[in-house]
Amino acid sequence: MKPKGFIRKTKQRQVILKVLRGTKTHPTADWVYQEVRKEIPHISLGTVYRNLKTLSEHGEIQELSFGSTHSHFDANSENHYHFICQKCGAIQDLDLRPMVSLEKEVEEETGNEVYTHRLEFYGICSACAGEDSKTTNS
Numbered sequence: 001m002k003p004k005g006f007i008r009k010t011k012q013r014q015v016i017l018k019v020l021r022g023t024k025t026h027p028t029a030d031w032v033y034q035e036v037r038k039e040i041p042h043i044s045l046g047t048v049y050r051n052l053k054t055l056s057e058h059g060e061i062q063e064l065s066f067g068s069t070h071s072h073f074d075a076n077s078e079n080h081y082h083f084i085c086q087k088c089g090a091i092q093d094l095d096l097r098p099m100v101s102l103e104k105e106v107e108e109e110t111g112n113e114v115y116t117h118r119l120e121f122y123g124i125c126s127a128c129a130g131e132d133s134k135t136t137n138s
Contacts, residue, residue: 007058013051015039020061020075026082026091028070064091066120079116085125094121 007013019035020027027035033048052073056063062074066084072091081094103114124132 007054007060010051012036012040012043012047013055016048016051016055017060017075020073023075024093026064026072026074028072030070032073066091081119081121083121083123083125085128086122087124087128090125090127092125 015036016032019032029049029052030045032052033043033045036043036048052061052063055061056073059077062077064072064074064082066072074093076093079098081096081098083092083094084090085092099117099119103117106112106117107114
């Protein structure tokens with residue numbers, strides 16, 4: 001991730017940020033595009049993709065890629081962790097303190113300079129686990 005720097009505040013970027021900050025989900029670019037079109041009907045999908053990339057490169061948002069075909073976007077650019085449900089694909093923010101000591105350990109072990117890290121947890125969310133127990137008990 002590049003350090004935050006000056007980024008021109010265009011109407012498109014402002015609306016994209018508003019859309020991302022207005023959801024607790026971690027939407028795809030296509031979802032963001034559909035929501036932005038409600039305010040800017042003639043915006044192109046390419047414009048949304050370019051602006052998401054620019055916002056991510058400047059540290060305004062996070063682009064999350066979990067090995068799927070589509071990236072997801074998060075308006076919370078602070079270092080935080082995620083839980084990804086392997087059944088429904090839901091992505092949840094976790095309210096855990098970032099493990100800065102892990103970064104220091106990696107620096108000591110490798111001699112490299114660590115700027116940040118990402119950590120994801122994978123499993124089955126409580127909603128999907130509840131569905132599984134209902135079908136098993138039926």
